Amino acid sequence: MRVAIIGGGVPAAVHAWTAVLRGHTVTQLDDGAPIAGSGALRAGSVAAADLERAAHALWLWREIGGRVPGVGFRLSGSITVARTRAELAVAEAAAADTAREFTLLEPERARALEPALRGPLLAGLHCGADAVLTPHQTVPALRAHLAGTGRFTARGCSARALAVAAEGVLIRADDGSALAADVALLCPSPGRDALAREFTGAEPVPLLRAQRLRTGPLERRPDAILADGDQFRHRPGYPREPVARLSAEQAQTAAAAEFGMHVLAVPRLDGGLTLGATGEGEPFPAELAEPAAEHLLAVTGELLEAELTVRGRWAEVACAIERAPWLAPSGRILVLGSAGPDATLFAPAVAELAADRLGL
């Protein structure tokens, strides 16, 4: 079949991968540079109902990483650092959950596993199910691999209109070109789903904004993803009661509270880190908040006892909630309008589902 994919982020590239793998010919329309995310695949801290899907998605990422080393997939694990009694209580309760790959590490064991961890800590909660991608390399590496099959083409243009006919779909682009395909997948950026909404009639999904920093190379770069104890408040995979006690008993810093932050440090291949994550709600001010950036640098600096330099700074927008793929009654158009903050993690599992639903 001829498959058209509209959108160019990591999820869209994975949809292209899945369709080509199943023997189809893909043309992708993309009008910009994807943001690509932090590259953290946090499969171990998803909601209980998503654990199986996350494990499957991670297994698929592993397979993709094995075939396309350029995506930079690595089963890095993660360590969430507990620095207070209330954070330690969450870590202890989490480690008792046998459904998850959590291990509670005494400070010495945490430092033995991750020598870059130099700052004071009461314990580290290791998660063996977490992994990293090198996000800015993922899309180009997948595209280059797919181009080598002779069944993949990427066009740099914007899809403006989509019409369904008996024999397929016709897409009109802003450069005046048209593309005829048998089926189409719409993977628009969060907040740019007007074309998709024309079909689904769905209300727009609320958005979240994350601020990211890229540091320069470190003398001792961590191998694992590192997070501070505020991660317990923001990811759905930790036990509720101790998290509620943590929220009630321990105030966050002013910046962390104002910008919905936890600190996440994701190792990059160049020896630096990608730092996040804020979770600001709409409306987003034009400027990226300085106190949020300062908090990210200060906490990471404390965890590593290192001076950090900033080499890049940007914002990412994600849909606040995940919405299931919508299949048009014709069976020819699938809209992936809202994949949520774990869009990158779940992408290969969602791509399988999408391909099944389109009969690919």
Ligand SMILES: Cc1cc2nc3c(=O)[nH]c(=O)nc-3n(C[C@H](O)[C@H](O)[C@H](O)COP(=O)(O)OP(=O)(O)OC[C@H]3O[C@@H](n4cnc5c(N)ncnc54)[C@H](O)[C@@H]3O)c2cc1C
């Ligand atoms: C709070 C928060 C937490 C996050 N946590 C993580 C995390 O743990 N791990 C992680 O890896 N990431 C994380 N992210 C990042 C997030 O998963 C993705 O960056 C974000 O969802 C963007 O996804 P995307 O690839 O769909 O969109 P984009 O990166 O914006 O890519 C879409 C592409 O499609 C193109 N496009 C859109 N419409 C059209 C059209 N009509 N025609 C042609 N091209 C079009 C755009 O130009 C763009 O190039 C987080 C983000 C936030 C805000």
